[in-house]
Amino acid sequence: MEISSTGRFEVRITAADVGKRVSVRRLSEPGGTGEKFTDTVGVLTSWDDGVLLITRKGGEAVRIAESSLVAGKVVPAAPARRRGPAATYEELARVVARAWRPVESERLGEWELRAAGGFTRRANSVLPLGDPGLPLDEALTAVRRWYGERGLPAYVQTATGAEGTQELLCAELERRGWVREVTAEVWTGALAPVADRAEGSGVVLSRTADEAWLARYQRKGVSGVALKVLGSGPSVWFATVPGAAAGEAPAAIGRCVVDGRWASFAAVEVDPARRRRGLATTVMAALARQALAEGASAACLQVETDNAGARALYAGSGFAAHHAYHHYREPATEPPASP
Numbered sequence: 001m002e003i004s005s006t007g008r009f010e011v012r013i014t015a016a017d018v019g020k021r022v023s024v025r026r027l028s029e030p031g032g033t034g035e036k037f038t039d040t041v042g043v044l045t046s047w048d049d050g051v052l053l054i055t056r057k058g059g060e061a062v063r064i065a066e067s068s069l070v071a072g073k074v075v076p077a078a079p080a081r082r083r084g085p086a087a088t089y090e091e092l093a094r095v096v097a098r099a100w101r102p103v104e105s106e107r108l109g110e111w112e113l114r115a116a117g118g119f120t121r122r123a124n125s126v127l128p129l130g131d132p133g134l135p136l137d138e139a140l141t142a143v144r145r146w147y148g149e150r151g152l153p154a155y156v157q158t159a160t161g162a163e164g165t166q167e168l169l170c171a172e173l174e175r176r177g178w179v180r181e182v183t184a185e186v187w188t189g190a191l192a193p194v195a196d197r198a199e200g201s202g203v204v205l206s207r208t209a210d211e212a213w214l215a216r217y218q219r220k221g222v223s224g225v226a227l228k229v230l231g232s233g234p235s236v237w238f239a240t241v242p243g244a245a246a247g248e249a250p251a252a253i254g255r256c257v258v259d260g261r262w263a264s265f266a267a268v269e270v271d272p273a274r275r276r277r278g279l280a281t282t283v284m285a286a287l288a289r290q291a292l293a294e295g296a297s298a299a300c301l302q303v304e305t306d307n308a309g310a311r312a313l314y315a316g317s318g319f320a321a322h323h324a325y326h327h328y329r330e331p332a333t334e335p336p337a338s339p
Contacts, residue, residue: 009025009070009071010071011024011069011070011071011072012072012074013044013072013073015047017047018044018045018046018047018168019043019044019045019168020043020044021042021043021044021074021075021077022041022042022044022054022072022073022074022075023039023072023073023075024039024040024041024052024054024064024069024071024072025038025039025070025071025072026040026064026065026068026069026070027068027070037070040054040056040062040064041054041056041057041075042054042055042057042167043167043168045061045167045168046171047066050065050067051063051066052064052065052066052069053171055160055167055170055171056161057160057161057323057324058160058161058183058324059160059161059180059324059326061170061171061174077163077164085188085190085261085298087188087298087300087322088162088163088164089159089162089163089164090129090164092186092188092300093127093159095259095260095264095300096186096264096302097112097114097127098257098259099232099233099259099264099266100120100122100123100229100232100266101123101229101232101233102114102115102116102229103115103117103123103225103228103229104116108132108133108134108139108143108146109130109131109133109134109139110128110130110131110133111126111127111128111132111139111143112126112127113126113143113147114126114127115147115150116225116226116228117223117225117226118152119219119223119225119229120229121155121157121181121182121327122157123229124147124155125156125157125327126143126154126155126156127157128157128158128166128169137176140154140156140176140330143156144330147330153329153330154329154330155181155327155328155329156169156173156327156328157325157327157328158170158328159186159323159325159326160323160324160326161321161322161323161324162323173328174328178328178329178330178331179328179331180327180328180329181327181328181329182326183304183305183324184304184305184325185303185304185321185322185323185324185325186300186301186302186322186325187300187302187303187319187320187321187322188298188299188300188319188320188322189298189299189300189314189317189318189319189320190297190298190299190318191288191292191297191298191299192288192297193317193318194284194285194288194317194318195285195288195289196285197281197317198278198282198284198285199282199285200282200286200288200289201282202242203239203240203282203283203285204239204241204242205237205239205240205286205287205290206237206238206239206240207237208238209227209230209231209238209255210238210240212240212242212249213238213240213250215249216240216249216250216251216253216269216271217267217269218267218269230255230267233257233259233264234257234258234259235258235259236255236256236257237255237256237258237287237290237291238253238254238255239252239253239256239283239286240252240253241253241279243271249271250271251270251271251274252269252270252271252274252283253267253269254266254267254268254269254284254286254287255267255287256287256291258295258296259296260295260296261295261297262296262299262300263287263288263291263296263298263299263300264299264300264301265284265287265299266301266302268284268310275309281317284317
């Protein structure tokens with residue numbers, strides 16, 4: 001917190017700092033059981049009618065009455081990473097997007113509208129990396145029209161918690177009634193330690209997802225469109241640990257896309273009856289060795305915030321959260337036009 005030469009707290013932010021990362025201290029709510037003061041760090045997304053809106057790293061929006069502020073200052077855009085490969089949000093967003101391509105896409109300025117028959121939100125959402133070339137309300141109207149023509153709900157994928165992420169866009173979507181349905185995180189780590197955690201023996205690697213692999217995949221009834229998405233990417237590999245008996249579903253599977261220095265992991269799944277035996281680690285090690293052979297050095301993956309088992313596995317392999325991402329769904333009805 002900012003403290004003056006007289007030892008008093010000072011508020012050194014104004015409405016002109018909207019869009020910047022700030023740290024503020026406010027008086028706790030009357031009657032609360034916590035400390036006298038409460039600290040909040042995040043991006044200042046609005047300051048209207050005596051109320052500040054600050055979006056934290058995980059995407060949570062905190063409303064703070066201006067009258068409760070006792071101190072505040074602008075802080076660096078993002079904390080320095082202590083481990084793992086350095087990467088900007090935009091670089092990672094593009095790498096992850098190339099590893100999970102839609103079957104149809106269209107540009108709206110610097111936004112990419114993506115569709116794949118409804119197979120996963122990632123392949124059926126807008127990736128807004130830049131300016132849509134239209135005022136926001138007009139852009140969102142165009143988005144809703146495009147997805148409506150395909151019989152799909154409109155989703156916008158946004159990110160928070162790193163330099164260059166989209167806290168301001170999140171706040172604008174929420175003001176317009178868009179609903180955040182999913183929050184997950186992108187984690188990054190060095191690739192070599194993943195390969196070193198297990199021998200990777202007994203894992204079969206393939207360029208295609210065969211019937212055995214699909215039998216273990218959590219999304220059942222995979223269509224031809226889904227197969228196109230699964231097979232998309234610069235260099236795609238599928239890993240399978242065969243079942244104990246012929247005709248039995250695999251014990252474990254995984255998918256990896258190699259893209260330059262990056263290896264993007266996904267769909268690491270294990271037979272529930274054979275969990276906690278190191279099979280997920282074995283699958284990732286085999287895929288990591290293949291990626292290393294193709295020149296990759298860094299790894300990334302996506303994990304939901306409530307998947308404790310996966311988060312523990314990835315943390316043990318040297319991964320750490322880079323940023324959070326969210327999917328916002330269009331309002332149930334078209335909002336009224338702005339005055």
